Amino acid sequence: MQVNRNVYADALGRRRFADEVVEGLARLGVRTVFGMPAESLNPLLDALRRDGRISLVGVRHEGAASLMAAAYGRLTGTPGVCLGTAGPGATHLLLGAYDALADRAPLMALSGQVPVEQVGLASFQEIDPVRLFDGCAVYNHHVASPRQLAMVARALGEAAVRQGPVHLACSSDALAAPVPTGVSVRWRGGPLRAGLQHDKGLLLAAADRLAGGVHALLVGRTTSETGAHIDELSDRLGAPVLVLPEGHRYFAHPRTAPAVHIRDEIGDAVRELLAHAPSVLLVGAHTASVRRMLTSPHVVQVADPAEAAHERPAGWLRLLGDEQELLRDLAAAVPEAAAPAPGPARAADALPRPAGPAPLWQALDGTAAHDAVLSLEPGAILDSGFTQLPVRQRDILSSYALRCRGVALPAALGAAVALPGRPSVAVTTDTGLADFAAELLTARRYDLPVTVVCVERDAPADLRGVAVAAGLAARRVTDPARLAGELRAVLRTPGPSLLCVPAGTAGLGEAREHIAVHGTGPAPDADADRPGPPDAARDGSVGRLLARALAGLGVTDAYARTDAAAGPLLACLRAAGIATHAVVHPESAALTGSAVAKHTGRPTVCVATGEADLVLQANGIHDAAYDHAALIVLGVRQDEGVVDGTALFRDAARTARLDGTPESLDRAVRTLHRAVAGQGAAYVEIGANALEQEAGSPDLPSWEAAPSATLPPAALLDRAAAVLAAARRPLLLAGRGARGSTAELLDLAAGLDAPLVTTMPGRGTVPEDHPRFAGGIGSSGHTSAARALKSCDVLLALGVSQRGTSAFDLHGDFRLIQVDHDLARLAASPGRTCACTAPPRKPSRN
Numbered sequence: 001m002q003v004n005r006n007v008y009a010d011a012l013g014r015r016r017f018a019d020e021v022v023e024g025l026a027r028l029g030v031r032t033v034f035g036m037p038a039e040s041l042n043p044l045l046d047a048l049r050r051d052g053r054i055s056l057v058g059v060r061h062e063g064a065a066s067l068m069a070a071a072y073g074r075l076t077g078t079p080g081v082c083l084g085t086a087g088p089g090a091t092h093l094l095l096g097a098y099d100a101l102a103d104r105a106p107l108m109a110l111s112g113q114v115p116v117e118q119v120g121l122a123s124f125q126e127i128d129p130v131r132l133f134d135g136c137a138v139y140n141h142h143v144a145s146p147r148q149l150a151m152v153a154r155a156l157g158e159a160a161v162r163q164g165p166v167h168l169a170c171s172s173d174a175l176a177a178p179v180p181t182g183v184s185v186r187w188r189g190g191p192l193r194a195g196l197q198h199d200k201g202l203l204l205a206a207a208d209r210l211a212g213g214v215h216a217l218l219v220g221r222t223t224s225e226t227g228a229h230i231d232e233l234s235d236r237l238g239a240p241v242l243v244l245p246e247g248h249r250y251f252a253h254p255r256t257a258p259a260v261h262i263r264d265e266i267g268d269a270v271r272e273l274l275a276h277a278p279s280v281l282l283v284g285a286h287t288a289s290v291r292r293m294l295t296s297p298h299v300v301q302v303a304d305p306a307e308a309a310h311e312r313p314a315g316w317l318r319l320l321g322d323e324q325e326l327l328r329d330l331a332a333a334v335p336e337a338a339a340p341a342p343g344p345a346r347a348a349d350a351l352p353r354p355a356g357p358a359p360l361w362q363a364l365d366g367t368a369a370h371d372a373v374l375s376l377e378p379g380a381i382l383d384s385g386f387t388q389l390p391v392r393q394r395d396i397l398s399s400y401a402l403r404c405r406g407v408a409l410p411a412a413l414g415a416a417v418a419l420p421g422r423p424s425v426a427v428t429t430d431t432g433l434a435d436f437a438a439e440l441l442t443a444r445r446y447d448l449p450v451t452v453v454c455v456e457r458d459a460p461a462d463l464r465g466v467a468v469a470a471g472l473a474a475r476r477v478t479d480p481a482r483l484a485g486e487l488r489a490v491l492r493t494p495g496p497s498l499l500c501v502p503a504g505t506a507g508l509g510e511a512r513e514h515i516a517v518h519g520t521g522p523a524p525d526a527d528a529d530r531p532g533p534p535d536a537a538r539d540g541s542v543g544r545l546l547a548r549a550l551a552g553l554g555v556t557d558a559y560a561r562t563d564a565a566a567g568p569l570l571a572c573l574r575a576a577g578i579a580t581h582a583v584v585h586p587e588s589a590a591l592t593g594s595a596v597a598k599h600t601g602r603p604t605v606c607v608a609t610g611e612a613d614l615v616l617q618a619n620g621i622h623d624a625a626y627d628h629a630a631l632i633v634l635g636v637r638q639d640e641g642v643v644d645g646t647a648l649f650r651d652a653a654r655t656a657r658l659d660g661t662p663e664s665l666d667r668a669v670r671t672l673h674r675a676v677a678g679q680g681a682a683y684v685e686i687g688a689n690a691l692e693q694e695a696g697s698p699d700l701p702s703w704e705a706a707p708s709a710t711l712p713p714a715a716l717l718d719r720a721a722a723v724l725a726a727a728r729r730p731l732l733l734a735g736r737g738a739r740g741s742t743a744e745l746l747d748l749a750a751g752l753d754a755p756l757v758t759t760m761p762g763r764g765t766v767p768e769d770h771p772r773f774a775g776g777i778g779s780s781g782h783t784s785a786a787r788a789l790k791s792c793d794v795l796l797a798l799g800v801s802q803r804g805t806s807a808f809d810l811h812g813d814f815r816l817i818q819v820d821h822d823l824a825r826l827a828a829s830p831g832r833t834c835a836c837t838a839p840p841r842k843p844s845r846n
Contacts, residue, residue, distance in 0.1 A: 545695045
């Protein structure tokens, strides 16, 4: 618990820095923030309560809060704001930040940070959140002083104008501090928007380029008002219209030209068509979905002025401004084609047509309001809804590029808050809903009018029962003839409601959601026991040697959410004798692996295949790094996506890329050895088809074992022994580093006739029913341990990091003897400390 050092300023009524932050948010038009209350953010939460203009939606997982904020930003154009505490909370906020980056949504992520004076001291829950957000935030800084108020205004402006995510890490003491005299910001009233005049010269250049031959019009995120002008250009140019799901508003207007719905099954064919086009007209922002489709440099882009804040790809002509006016002027400037280009038209006509409307979409179209906001699970649900459900005046939300499984429920909750006058419907699967099922409690707590349609596929749990337990009105329908009636009933139910529909009843077959593999198209799910392709697991392959190296390091267990993309790697691991374990929630892979590594002392592997799943490993990999656990994260990547794992984890792990060459295998294996030898985390990013490549040699790269830890000099041991011998009330404090030394600890305690206490990570080091055990210290510890600590005159700390003790104060007038393998940590010990280096986990019996 942090002490309020500004009590007198509070008594005098001086405004805190947090009050000014809230003032700026309110002036910009923010009316809601999403997040989880926690100590490092308490000053901000107090300011929200005092101000009263902005409400807090408290969530069960900060990742859900960030997805709600991203949905809020997409629908309103005003930054959605999400909050997360220092450490784990910051890692969770990454999910929505990467989603907002991929789909160009304005979002502000405010993460807590330890007090300024504790930064850089390995304090409790301290990470470097600015480095963590480097890969996804368009503006990203640490707020360390109440004099930095202008930084908050700048961040809000960057998010609004650039339509992207920004991040501020706010030290708790800075938030609580009074605003210094003379520090002020003139907050702009109302939402910010980018403005840009049309460039007539560029317009004529674009018209000339298109007149020279265009093969396709690609429609990204746009408005329904542009549809008629897109059709006119299509007619004049004789080019097909290809529409991404994020461009669904194009279908809201009465069309005069046929258009192709881009969906997973034809994604590669559309990419090929666009790659061979001499020129492409893109309508909408250059989002991650567009980037994956377009490889040609011969592009004319018509987009919102916010695009000016983003780098222009080489060779592109960009017309930025009012899209409707630009398209109208462009159509007038482009001469009409004498005849349609036969190649692209023929290629577009040859693309497979979508299936007829499924019963679910027919029923939903007939029962849901024409202006409803629909949040669809990425993959099969999004594809079928996008192609089969009439858009009318509806908006469709999804995780278009990041393809975050489970996004439908958080997005629907964000939509209900952003646009309270419009119905909000989430269509998800049982496995998707399970990822954020706890947010059903959030829906109930705030009585948000969200209707959740859950298409049952694998039924990992009785989700109808879960919804009822959360207080929702929940129903289940198995008869297709009753589907429309049941939908109508839940849509009319006040507050949140849920309808479970078996995939067969919905007409969606297996309705398997597709898990994107680090920015590629989908990969259909696979059973946990399904063997991977033989090429990866064959003798002599890179995958087989990598697995052998892991087994040689002592890895016996691997954790993963299984899907087809993970199949080859899991097959290699099993062939090397490593047991693979399926997890339900992706974050569980690294967290479970970290816990197992800490408990057993053996290195453990976790596997991530989708970009969103990879982001969710951040919490576990930081947990392992800070507790010196040998966790190895293997990320399967197929092509360039949004998330660069080597950059994301660089602050917590040793990283390497495996591209399938013998040289990259050598680097990867050496990286793993160094991480395990140093009891740290490692991340290896595995490229497309890398596992199937020939290793070049059946032998593993050679590795020289790291030297063993050195013992302290005899004089220092004698000094420590003398201090202990003279102690009247000695006490032993064991941390996680003392695990595996139970017999030695108990022998030492008996020899000194001393009680023994543990930190939270050190719990289990000695049996809790042993007569020498006096309890655990800390806020969740025991009173007996606190009394023992306060009364001792010599404290012998074994394997205890500063992180393990900075969450609470070590009260007492004692001399400290610290035994640790980290020389840097010993060098920073207090003056009263007798510091001794020793191999981890094995304090001396003597």
